[in-house]
Amino acid sequence: QAEPLIFERGGMDRCGVDLPEPKGLKTRLGGLERKDAIGLPGLAEPETMRHYVRLSRKNYAIDLGLYPLGSCTMKHNPRLNEKVARMPGFADVHPLQPASTVQGAYQVMGELAHWLMTLTNMPAVALSPKAGAHGEFCGMMAIRAKLDADGQTGRRRILVPESAHGTNPATAVQCGFTVDEIPADKTGRVDMEAFKAKLGEDVAGIMLTNPNTCGLFERDIREIADLIHEAGGYFYCDGANFNAIVGRVRPGDLGVDAMHINLHKTFSTPHGGGGPGSGPTVLSEALAPFAPVPYVVATEKDGWDLVEHMDEAEGTPFGRMAAFHGQMGMFTRALTYMMSHGSDGLKQVAEDAVLNANYIQARLSHVMTVAFEGTCMHEALFDDRFLKDTGVTTLDFAKAMIDEGYHPMTMYFPLVVHGAMLIEPTETESMSGLDRFIEVLDALATAAKAGDTGRFLAAPVHAPTKRLDETRAARQPVLRWTPSADAAE
């Protein structure tokens, strides 16, 4: 059922809060009172509740079923984390309170930093990046600051594999670098010969996702690290896929100089329909002095303090990433999650994540086409060869999954594979749940090959809407409601 917009149902005189009557004091606004009506409709509390509850039911969610979006790590979000984040000492404190009144909050930051540094075997971490891409920005800024500090002003080229997340090249450019793509070899990994050929005096570093976006561990990673270091560059590791190795492999042992950690992936802070994220970034010895402000330090008398100005810092911070200290609400959730799992549980997380992906790959390899041979890490990558001549595209296949009650996998990414289908089940899926999913995909693949094309092209038919016209949205953008613009319906 269509749910109208609040603008079509609310009213200027309707309100879902009670407030005391203002006293009518003389204002001190210097004549800058707002003159015209704002135009914001309100709804009483019961109507507001229904509107958003009804809207929510048009969403798919982890709590409803498998959400196998490759590269996104859609794992179970424990509610203990939500409860902890709402404790008054965390949810109801201001970032600029005096240090004596927020020692517990600083402690959370200090302990989270300790966990992240220990899990990665890296000597420093910047907590303030507000999302993965912001963490990439942090790491690349540190590399740029280090190069500049060393007078390496000629090094401006960053190597990025063609399978990289789009954020990698975008971030590199944002830090004043140029991007040079490295091709993949036929095993889905960095083509070492091509990589070596690109090294040179203008190379600033490499941005590499590991496990990479094909779901594969870069076997030559130590050699890549050594070569880039020898060439005078730095190794940025995109940590989006840290879930595959947490507790079993420490990026610091692989020669990484900087890596962001998506707390909303590996450490299960909820995705919330697209955010907020949190992207703490670990830094090597070489880059640590350039870490941004602010950060917490332990004081001599068992307390914590915040270093928030550049000139107070021990090193030479490259700057400040954002107001205040980072995504505290995500820190509490992530720390709660880490403490719940412990070092043993986190290792099991990686193992079960990898086990589940390989189970899917193994059991579907007879009906779908696995992109690269061999075992995978935490996600299984298929291409669309199995759909050849069926008239069914990856998109159609994905939409048909919706009708079977599943969220589709990541489609058409990574770009190195034709019609990619990247399936990341995560470790919180049960074997019986995976079996059901496998059966559905098997049946769909079989149906596609059997020529049941109509079912795919029409899909989804069991979703809250039929297939939506994305082209129209881009060609004739309607980005807000206006009284006249209720056109379609």
Place this chain on the structure above:
Amino acid sequence: QAEPLIFERGGMDRCGVDLPEPKGLKTRLGGLERKDAIGLPGLAEPETMRHYVRLSRKNYAIDLGLYPLGSCTMKHNPRLNEKVARMPGFADVHPLQPASTVQGAYQVMGELAHWLMTLTNMPAVALSPKAGAHGEFCGMMAIRAKLDADGQTGRRRILVPESAHGTNPATAVQCGFTVDEIPADKTGRVDMEAFKAKLGEDVAGIMLTNPNTCGLFERDIREIADLIHEAGGYFYCDGANFNAIVGRVRPGDLGVDAMHINLHKTFSTPHGGGGPGSGPTVLSEALAPFAPVPYVVATEKDGWDLVEHMDEAEGTPFGRMAAFHGQMGMFTRALTYMMSHGSDGLKQVAEDAVLNANYIQARLSHVMTVAFEGTCMHEALFDDRFLKDTGVTTLDFAKAMIDEGYHPMTMYFPLVVHGAMLIEPTETESMSGLDRFIEVLDALATAAKAGDTGRFLAAPVHAPTKRLDETRAARQPVLRWTPSADAAE
């Protein structure tokens, strides 16, 4: 989609909690260790979450739409109430803690009692009844105790209108009374002549719902009260419909001797799929001495104390209704709700509830048949005359409402009307929401008259299940899962 039972998906070795390992101490159970496996399957936390989230989505709820169950007062449940009930000083205190450590909890009980007594103009209230029917039991026990104390051992007959809730006769019998039904007159109210004829020396009292279950105010209520008192009996008022008059009429002013108040109706504690309820019962001067233990009293030094033993009580309590002190979780919610509304807001509640019911009655009277002429109180009662010769029953009509996205109204109750449809919108429905509901009912009534019978007989088709076979369930009862009994599917 069918959701399996946990017994079909869980396992004896699966578990969604972590606990420390027991130490293996020698037990002190006197040899009464449990010998065999219990047979309780478990599920990991992610699977548990999904199972119950998915099940929840098979329910209709107030938060999804209008829930016009007459006599049930399905109004908006504010989440502030939920938040308050979970405050640690309320949710995490034990009923038998020393008084010095639960003064705030006693205060809640004391303040709630004050609100209830003031709203009803009654001198006493028993908070411990755990639901409306339990409150009826409380009030009728007080009447019985009073009669016995006065040596009125011949008075054992209770008059109950035929339109009464089934709980009324059941409760009367539970207190050792016999039930004598009074017919309704043609206006849907107590037939005064019949009532008068039934008065006599063996009459213990009357149980009367007001506004009554036809949604009508008993115009002669003062006379009824006076007559029953003159006859030596007492007046029990079923308070299920207090929502219609709260803040505008005080039952104590009508001559009531006892009345339960459904906190889960009038004061919006959530219905929770069938409970828990809470039924505090107000008592008149005559009955107050027989109020059950426990109850709170204000102490001299600004504190509160609990009277929990009969011999400590001032009067002669008829006993104890249940363990501990009543539904504290409902007290905090109801008090929060009352304080939010205040005396002005509660009056508005009654007015808007009555306004909404009359609006529905007025706007549907041309297509549906109103059971009794004139304005109604908080619920509108229709009968099935408008379905005559259509082949559509009240039940079919109700099921067709499901397909239109609405929960049906109360059906076949009260019994005094043929094929009754009792619609209680409550005050938390907006005018535009009522308009949509009215349009749907109008269209359904029109369709039924136009002979579109199939649509009604097949309904519901848009619900999680088709029409369920209730007869089969009763004839071949399957009240639990057993390994062998997965028959149907």
Place this chain on the structure above:
Amino acid sequence: MRYLPHTDTDRKAMLDAIGVASIDDLFTDVPEAARLDGLIDLPTKQTELQVERALAAMSSRNVAASHAPFFVGAGAYKHHVPATVDHLIQRSEFLTAYTPYQPEISQGTLQTLFEFQTQVALLTGMDVANASMYDGSTACAEAVMMAARVTRRTKAVMAGSVHPHYVEASQTLAKYSDVSISVTDAAPADLDAVIAEIDDTTACVVIQTPDIFGRLHDLREVSRIAHEKGALVIAVFTEAVSLGLVEAPGHMGADIAVGEGQSIGVGLNFGGPYVGLFACKDDRRFIRQMPGRLAGETIDADGRRGYVLTLSTREQHIRRDKATSNICTNAGLCSLAWTIHMTLLGEKGLTQLARLNHETACELADALSAVPGVELVNETFFNEFTILLPKNADQVVNDLARFGVLGGVPASRLYPGRFENYLIIAATETNTPEDIAVFAKALAGVL
């Protein structure tokens, strides 16, 4: 007001549609003398912020169980409830639904109740269970009345070591019925006294295990004797977790098992709402006399499995004055919490939880027994036991509270004028070794 959607314009338009001039015209059936002119003398509406602050102030006047070493039991127990439970029961679709009278749009509630009934039956070792009662005490009272209906006898015998509130609730329900309840003395030899009372008019015997003092009872002997005389055995429990470690009533001959489910999923809540568990044998005579709601399996028009409320011919809304009980609610949301917590626990978690509770109690018993002047009364216990003190237990509990320790329930609070030096103490998985040490030290201090 934030919960009321109408504007005054709406109200005017609606009055017009109804055809009356003012809201007062809709209240003309109210006798004039009872029509209030102004407002009732109570505070007027307050903002959410104001109300929240006022209630928070009241809340802060209480000592929460999590904020002190806590050992209070006697019918309600402090256990850890996973955050998942409270999250799920707050789902709009569970929280704001009514009794599942329209099964096609209530399968969430109905299937959950069916799972609940099955879990209760398994836990108690009984055949079937209902969809829950108000609480343990009222479940007990209803069981007594049911036993009388099933046996068509009128005498009930209750052990004196059944929770006194349960005894009182049963006496209240039976007060004006033809059932008479005799209660044995709460002495050590409880079961012997009960057995001695059984005769050919006895409808049932009611025995709690673990009892109010924490002692475990073997029901097999009393069951054998009761059954010989045609009486039923009602087993009562107040600590559902005990059934993870202790033999189930159904395996010791009980005909009806009733108890408090609060320990699983529900929390303390200052005494309510709780969830009464009610299970019995699968016997037509029993099931027809059961109180409360029952969910049952059936099929829909397409032959697919579904659930409905069933056997409602026992109930007041159909049978009215012939009903088995006047009950018309269950403990809906609490039974949901119970089922979710039980599903999280499963066999593995429940048995482990029970064992932890028992071990913590064993350690506590040892620690307190070592305090000079303290004597452990129990030979057997699960997670609760009684100690005999050299002075008044009520005073000791108040003294302990001043030291920040919530140290149990004086037996005299439940048996006024008796057992004045007896203290009933519970231990659960939430008690740490530090809690135990603090308690022992504080107890030594106040004695």
Place this chain on the structure above:
Amino acid sequence: MRYLPHTDTDRKAMLDAIGVASIDDLFTDVPEAARLDGLIDLPTKQTELQVERALAAMSSRNVAASHAPFFVGAGAYKHHVPATVDHLIQRSEFLTAYTPYQPEISQGTLQTLFEFQTQVALLTGMDVANASMYDGSTACAEAVMMAARVTRRTKAVMAGSVHPHYVEASQTLAKYSDVSISVTDAAPADLDAVIAEIDDTTACVVIQTPDIFGRLHDLREVSRIAHEKGALVIAVFTEAVSLGLVEAPGHMGADIAVGEGQSIGVGLNFGGPYVGLFACKDDRRFIRQMPGRLAGETIDADGRRGYVLTLSTREQHIRRDKATSNICTNAGLCSLAWTIHMTLLGEKGLTQLARLNHETACELADALSAVPGVELVNETFFNEFTILLPKNADQVVNDLARFGVLGGVPASRLYPGRFENYLIIAATETNTPEDIAVFAKALAGVL
């Protein structure tokens, strides 16, 4: 472990299906030197109860804003958030959904974003808004970069009274780009200094109102001059509630309006997560250069209205190194909270809330001005102002904290080494007359 569904039996069966002997066989691509043998040196798993207690202990070491007279602002404000908001954002379907890449099963998120965009546009008086940014400071930084792209110019002028964190975040983002930022002195005559800097190479001027000291600025004159020179005006706000009472940037000539949305629906959270608001004119040049996600209206295959993410050719996942920003998340759940709170407020509630904030601040300003030695700096303000003290403000704040009052932000905390006797103070609807009296008295006491 409670979040991991596999039993060891499952794991074995799955390894068999894969055709490997052990889990180690799936990690053979990891260089041997990097394969860890045992466990990393961190604590092992803990029960829910243990973790909850440990975190509760940390929480209790902080003074919560609701537990003290509270006047801290400077970019984050204590407002009352209705319970409904937090309930709704915890709905599984909102909380545990991802970015709405599959619009057919994400209409809940998408329609909400569309509502959010519209509300932000209305509130700021702008034409269009995006689906939110990380926070106000990063929104400000992105706006500066966008202005440079739109104008193809490289010089940005920021008023010194823009929140210093916002200035620093902008400087960081611009650091290695071709955009240079000049910041005027944070002196009283802010706007004059900004105007003086505008020339033909200026891409944008950035002005905050109310500014960090709480002062209001009329943007009309500076807008006129900037536009004459072909520069854009970026208006910044850190207190979204102010827009319920103060003229909107869009009505004073702003081309881009950015700000912090935390005040509506989100709460303090010790600095994050918050929600950045980003709005601009409806101009193709602008929209093509906008950072962040956009939800747009479209139709489905049946012609029915629906919503999708749109104009993604600006974004990194399509344009990679040519993208307008590297951003690939929005503040999803916070923007949902914002939209729900704004819907509850509506025009009526928001304007009333704003007025209450202003009146409370007026009363606070009067009360503090009356304290001997205290001088009110502001001529104009909304709900925040600055006072000049006779001594170091940082010391005063710490002294106040010992009295249990959280009394504002010393200006020197934001401008190290400057404004040492200046204290920035915020008042909101949550402050009672008692709070104000306690603060004034405590302030007099510590001076």
